[in-house]
Amino acid sequence: MTTRSKAAAPATRASTRNKTPVPPPSPPPLVKTLKGKATIQSDTSNPRATALRKPLVNRANTHVIKPAAQRIVVAGKNLEARAATAEREPILAYLRIRPHFGDEPVSIPYLEPLSDTSVRITDPSSDAQGASKIHYRVSAIAPSSIYKFSHVFPPATVQEEFFSRTTLPLVRDLLDGQNGLLFAYGVTNSGKTYTIQGGGEPGSAGILPRSLDVLFNSIDGLHSDGRYRPVRLYGVEEADPSESAPPAGMGVPNKAALAEVLAEHLTTPGHSTGSTDPTVIKIDRNYEYSVWISYAEVYNEKVYDLLASVTEKEADSGFYQGQGTHPLVVTRKALMVKPSPSTDATDESGASTGRYISGMKQFRVTDAAQAKELLKLGQLHRRVFGTLANSQSSRSHSMVTIKLLKGHRSERDDPGSLQMSRLTIVDLAGSERAKYTQTSGDRLKEAGNINKSLMVLGQCMEVMRANQKRLAQSLAVPGRTDTRDIKKALAVVPFRHTKLTEILMDYFAGDGRVVMIVNVNPYDTGFEENSHVMKFSALAREVSTVVNNAPVPRLQASPTKPGSGPYTRLPPSGIPRGIMRKVTISSVGPGKKVSEAHLDILEEDEQSDGDDGESSHEPINPLVDALFDEIEDLRMRLYEAELRCAIVEVETREEVMKEMEERMREVERTYAQRLMSEVERNERKIDAKIDMLHQAGLLGTGKKVTVLSESEIESFDEAEEVEVHDSIQDFTDSDKEMNTDLLSSPLHGKGKSSMPARTIAKQHSSPPKSTEEGPRGVEDISGGSDNVVEEEEPSSISEDEDYVPPAAQTMKASQQKKRTKPAVATNTGKTRQSSISKLQQEMNVLKIEDVIPEAEDSIIIVPNRKTRQVAAEVGGLGIEYIPQKGEVDTVKKKKRQLATKSVVTEEQVTRVVGALEQSTDAERRGIRRMARTS
Numbered sequence: 001m002t003t004r005s006k007a008a009a010p011a012t013r014a015s016t017r018n019k020t021p022v023p024p025p026s027p028p029p030l031v032k033t034l035k036g037k038a039t040i041q042s043d044t045s046n047p048r049a050t051a052l053r054k055p056l057v058n059r060a061n062t063h064v065i066k067p068a069a070q071r072i073v074v075a076g077k078n079l080e081a082r083a084a085t086a087e088r089e090p091i092l093a094y095l096r097i098r099p100h101f102g103d104e105p106v107s108i109p110y111l112e113p114l115s116d117t118s119v120r121i122t123d124p125s126s127d128a129q130g131a132s133k134i135h136y137r138v139s140a141i142a143p144s145s146i147y148k149f150s151h152v153f154p155p156a157t158v159q160e161e162f163f164s165r166t167t168l169p170l171v172r173d174l175l176d177g178q179n180g181l182l183f184a185y186g187v188t189n190s191g192k193t194y195t196i197q198g199g200g201e202p203g204s205a206g207i208l209p210r211s212l213d214v215l216f217n218s219i220d221g222l223h224s225d226g227r228y229r230p231v232r233l234y235g236v237e238e239a240d241p242s243e244s245a246p247p248a249g250m251g252v253p254n255k256a257a258l259a260e261v262l263a264e265h266l267t268t269p270g271h272s273t274g275s276t277d278p279t280v281i282k283i284d285r286n287y288e289y290s291v292w293i294s295y296a297e298v299y300n301e302k303v304y305d306l307l308a309s310v311t312e313k314e315a316d317s318g319f320y321q322g323q324g325t326h327p328l329v330v331t332r333k334a335l336m337v338k339p340s341p342s343t344d345a346t347d348e349s350g351a352s353t354g355r356y357i358s359g360m361k362q363f364r365v366t367d368a369a370q371a372k373e374l375l376k377l378g379q380l381h382r383r384v385f386g387t388l389a390n391s392q393s394s395r396s397h398s399m400v401t402i403k404l405l406k407g408h409r410s411e412r413d414d415p416g417s418l419q420m421s422r423l424t425i426v427d428l429a430g431s432e433r434a435k436y437t438q439t440s441g442d443r444l445k446e447a448g449n450i451n452k453s454l455m456v457l458g459q460c461m462e463v464m465r466a467n468q469k470r471l472a473q474s475l476a477v478p479g480r481t482d483t484r485d486i487k488k489a490l491a492v493v494p495f496r497h498t499k500l501t502e503i504l505m506d507y508f509a510g511d512g513r514v515v516m517i518v519n520v521n522p523y524d525t526g527f528e529e530n531s532h533v534m535k536f537s538a539l540a541r542e543v544s545t546v547v548n549n550a551p552v553p554r555l556q557a558s559p560t561k562p563g564s565g566p567y568t569r570l571p572p573s574g575i576p577r578g579i580m581r582k583v584t585i586s587s588v589g590p591g592k593k594v595s596e597a598h599l600d601i602l603e604e605d606e607q608s609d610g611d612d613g614e615s616s617h618e619p620i621n622p623l624v625d626a627l628f629d630e631i632e633d634l635r636m637r638l639y640e641a642e643l644r645c646a647i648v649e650v651e652t653r654e655e656v657m658k659e660m661e662e663r664m665r666e667v668e669r670t671y672a673q674r675l676m677s678e679v680e681r682n683e684r685k686i687d688a689k690i691d692m693l694h695q696a697g698l699l700g701t702g703k704k705v706t707v708l709s710e711s712e713i714e715s716f717d718e719a720e721e722v723e724v725h726d727s728i729q730d731f732t733d734s735d736k737e738m739n740t741d742l743l744s745s746p747l748h749g750k751g752k753s754s755m756p757a758r759t760i761a762k763q764h765s766s767p768p769k770s771t772e773e774g775p776r777g778v779e780d781i782s783g784g785s786d787n788v789v790e791e792e793e794p795s796s797i798s799e800d801e802d803y804v805p806p807a808a809q810t811m812k813a814s815q816q817k818k819r820t821k822p823a824v825a826t827n828t829g830k831t832r833q834s835s836i837s838k839l840q841q842e843m844n845v846l847k848i849e850d851v852i853p854e855a856e857d858s859i860i861i862v863p864n865r866k867t868r869q870v871a872a873e874v875g876g877l878g879i880e881y882i883p884q885k886g887e888v889d890t891v892k893k894k895k896r897q898l899a900t901k902s903v904v905t906e907e908q909v910t911r912v913v914g915a916l917e918q919s920t921d922a923e924r925r926g927i928r929r930m931a932r933t934s
């Protein structure tokens with residue numbers, strides 16, 4: 001019987017290998033071979049092998065599950081018929097959505113079931129809605145993708161329903177003689193283990209214990225005597241009963257000591273014998289069955305037998321509860337994955353597709369409870385060896401294989417009549433990428449290996465899909481029947497690049513139904529990872545596998561003797577090579593007592609036991625290998641680069657934030673300072689005005705009203721000028737923004753509340769008009785070009801008039817009427833000279849040099865030429881020129897223009913003001929005059 005039917009099968013590494021001339025297999029003496037149409041040979045020296053194998057179809061009475069008449073046929077006798085019955089079926093992908101638990105942080109699910117077979121996922125990062133509703137919702141705006149599945153199971157789906165729709169058909173196939181593979185794929189915490197193993201509550205058993213229940217329910221009373229056992233992938237040999245029984249004491253190292261720590265685990269009712277599935281599948285009762293279980297783990301690209309008894313190096317010296325100094329050293333040995341020998345091949349070419357785990361223990365189980373105990377042992381070993389220690393997260397791929405040997409009652413002595421089928425259930429490690437797990441060191445290596453396996457699994461599917469598509473296209477050409485040339489050109493499926501794909505390749509490249517369970521937790525923040533999972537499932541659905549009968553095994557060798565054959569490990573030669581890992585297992589016992597166990601795990605490398613006579617290292621294409629290594633290397637470098645980028649980004653953000661904060665503080669400080677100084681200035685100005693009003697006798701009761709002299713009015717005006725100058729000087733120091741702020745400050749201009757309002761107007765390269773009527777311009781305080789000019793808005797007060805307090809205005813007006821000629825504008829040089837010398841004296845008294853040590857640098861006044869001449873005549877450049885009535889006050893104007901220069905420091909002004917406050921009125925006037933003229 002062939003499993004590699006004539007239906008198009010994907011090209012594989014093995015198939016490539018088979019294209020090289022293979023020496024004709026030399027069957028061992030007791031081996032029957034089925035080659036092409038050759039009749040079954042038998043060695044008459046073996047009484048059990050004398051009977052020719054007959055087509056089982058002839059013996060089948062009633063096949064309840066499937067009509068077997070055209071499906072169970074002996075290879076070699078009816079290859080054509082088998083080929084005709086071979087079907088291709090796409091991988092079935094079921095989506096299971098995990099429910100939300102109350103204690104978990106609430107986030108918006110990004111997945112919405114659309115129907116029984118499709119879901120839509122929406123990127124939450126592009127979804128602006130922040131409602132914390134727990135329901136499925138889709139944003140109409142955010143980009144979303146729709147994925148199709150064979151069936152979508154909502155969160156409320158119970159284990160029983162899930163099992164019956166996804167796994168029960170595979171159990172049927174198993175009983176029917178077909179192979180099946182089921183694997184659960186998804187990110188951590190998405191419910192893979194729950195789906196496969198189950199939970200602790202009644203009725204929550206997963207698909208694995210349920211499969212065992214249904215299997216044993218169905219074959220109840222039909223157990224064979226277990227004389228033969230399955231070996232490798234397709235082989236059958238006589239069993240040694242002592243090796244077939246499950247290990248006594250469950251093979252736990254130093255169990256008494258471990259018991260306390262692992263008590264919690266041991267009592268975990270994951271596959272509790274109490275929860276059983278009552279389903280029974282009706283089968284042909286003319287057959288007898290034996291069930292064999294193996295449990296393997298792929299961890300860090302090494303394969304371990306989880307049912308092998310553990311070797312203890314220091315059995316009694318060191319298992320402690322948190323205080324040991326000599327931890328227990330337990331060892332386990334990695335097993336090799338080998339190609340199924342050509343002698344096991346069942347098709348005419350002698351080709352063998354699959355690979356098997358060499359040295360893997362398989363135990364015969366007779367009831368579901370016993371099988372579940374074995375699984376519990378496997379889980380325990382996973383915990384002891386650290387891949388589940390102190391964590392519920394699986395860091396390894398675990399695979400349970402149930403093999404069923406089925407033989408007709410009437411042919412108990414004929415191993416050639418046996419059929420072997422197997423069902424493998426795989427709980428894959430979480431598919432998240434290293435960057436999401438923030439792992440380092442060993443954990444990073446683990447993550448890398450997990451990702452590598454899953455990546456290669458995806459690549460295998462991708463290549464298979466492409467190959468199948470190509471083949472289908474070539475067959476679609478009318479009249480084309482020969483596709484050999486196409487097959488030759490098909491891409492090699494990279495099964496052999498990870499242990500996981502190597503072990504599973506037979507299911508993809510050989511025959512058997514493949515079911516993929518996609519677990520998703522839509523409340524998880526890992527949208528990107530879950531969408532990656534979805535894409536993977538979409539890819540899987542496009543790959544088809546050959547659904548056919550399992551190959552019929554043949555007796556391969558004489559009964560296995562202890563110490564020989566694939567079940568026996570050779571004693572280690574010399575010091576075993578391997579990796580030592582430290583594992584601490586802790587558990588909380590009754591009374592919240594924490595128990596800890598410290599173990600040193602020695603994981604020995606694979607050792608070739610040479611029991612198969614097959615080369616375990618077949619030549620593979622070095623280019624493909626190198627390319628895979630390159631991909632892996634690039635992936636790791638990409639990850640590192642992404643990590644570096646993320647770190648740099650975070651650091652830069654922090655730096656910018658700090659800088660911004662510093663600047664904000666600085667601006668705040670400056671602004672506060674300016675505000676304060678302006679307030680002070682305004683206060684001083686008001687004080688000065690009040691003083692002047694006092695002097696003028698305009699304030700206070702009973703005082704005589706004194707008419708302000710022209711010079712007093714002017715000094716008042718000068719005080720204003722100084723204040724304006726101060727303001728402008730401050731503005732010059734600040735940036736434009738600050739200037740704007742300052743100008744718009746509610747305090748700005750308060751001191752000149754009765755003065756015309758000011759606006760900032762832009763003028764294009766036109767200098768301020770110097771005519772009497774024109775607006776008096778002041779060069780822009782922002783230090784820019786001449787373009788921006790401060791203008792006084794038209795006002796009811798004439799611009800030529802000096803400002804006087806309102807009360808004084810009347811006085812001034814009447815005084816002016818009385819005057820025959822202007823007092824100020826007609827000052828003679830003599831009068832001026834004497835007032836100057838008087839001021840000079842005042843200055844000396846005040847030691848103005850001390851008050852303003854750098855007074856000579858303070859203000860530079862450059863009057864116009866005419867004025868300068870006049871000034872030179874009367875006493876030099878430092879003398880103030882007072883314009884006559886009707887004359888343009890060019891000095892004032894110049895002063896304003898020059899005010900853009902930073903020639904007076906704030907400190908100097910403060911000191912002058914300070915001196916002013918302390919001085920008498922006369923002194924104040926002198927100081928002000930000096931401040932202006934010096």
Ligand SMILES: Nc1ncnc2c1ncn2[C@@H]1O[C@H](COP(=O)(O)OP(=O)(O)OP(=O)(O)O)[C@@H](O)[C@H]1O
Pocket residue numbers: 097098099155186187188189190191192193194195199392393394428429430519
């Ligand atoms: N359908 C479900 N109903 C109830 N509880 C569930 C369901 N699916 C998952 N859980 C619970 O969610 C938790 C995480 O599930 P589980 O351990 O199966 O995730 P996982 O995908 O196997 O994670 P890892 O890859 O890390 O092993 C467990 O406590 C499990 O009991």
